[in-house]
Amino acid sequence: FYIDGVDTIFRMATSYGIDLGISQTTLILILLMTQLVAFPFTLLYGYLAKRFSAKPLIFTAIFVYIIICVYAVFMRTALDFWILAMLVGTSQGGIQALSRSFFGKIIPKKRSNEFYGFYNIFGKFSAIMGPAxxxxxxxxxxxxxxxxxxxxxxxxxxxxxxxFVKEKNLENL
Incomplete structure (x- = not known):
């Protein structure tokens, strides 16, 4: 569910920016800046996950995204959109990478192809639910x-x- 929210924010960002009256050129620059911010923050999430484990960092990123959604309600200007995009950049790559690696840790190794198949199917379904x-x-x-x-x-x-997700490997499934 939360990855669906992440994907929806990323996919719908330009539509929202256009609704705010932001030019296409500015939107392209903002999306580029989001990626530039995301790179070091993804590395930071990875480093912190080694120290504290992935689960608390995923919760942190979920919290950041809730703040993003609340902030979006009060946005009025292009500057607000720049700020929102930087916030997205701080957690976008981290939540995606940690969620996928966390999933890899909790699934049975012998059935990883099956489980990643389900992961991808649910990812496709999420491309419908959030935008809808x-x-x-x-x-x-x-x-x-x-x-x-x-x-x-x-x-x-x-x-x-x-x-409710336990952070242990389910080898015996």
Whole structure:
């Protein structure tokens, strides 16, 4: 669920920026800056995961994304969009990389192909759920900001479900 929120924010960012009246050239620069910010922060997440384990860092990134969704409600200017994009960059690569590696640690090694197949199928499904939620809420309210805010549900559900995931390998499955 939370990765669906991450993917939706990334995929829908330009649409949201256009709704705010930001030019395409500025949007391209903002997306490039997001990637430049994401690179060192992804490395930082990896380093911190070695020290503290992946699970608390995934929760940290989920929290950052909830802040992003709340901040999006109050955005009005291109500067706000720049700030939002930098926030996304601080957690985008980290949450994706740590989630995939965490998944790799908890699945049985002998059945990893099967499990990664399911992982990819659910990833494709998530490309529908988040944008649909955002689109429906935007359509109902007439405000893209509320559509982005609705993604908080995905982060909360994902975080709550993640609380119940044990951080041990299931070799004997």
């Amino acid at each position: 939620l955002m689109g429906v809420i935007t359509q109902i309210t007439g405000k893209t900001q509320y559509g982005v805010a609705s993604l908080i549900v995905l982060f909360l559900v994902g975080g709550i479900l993640f609380l």
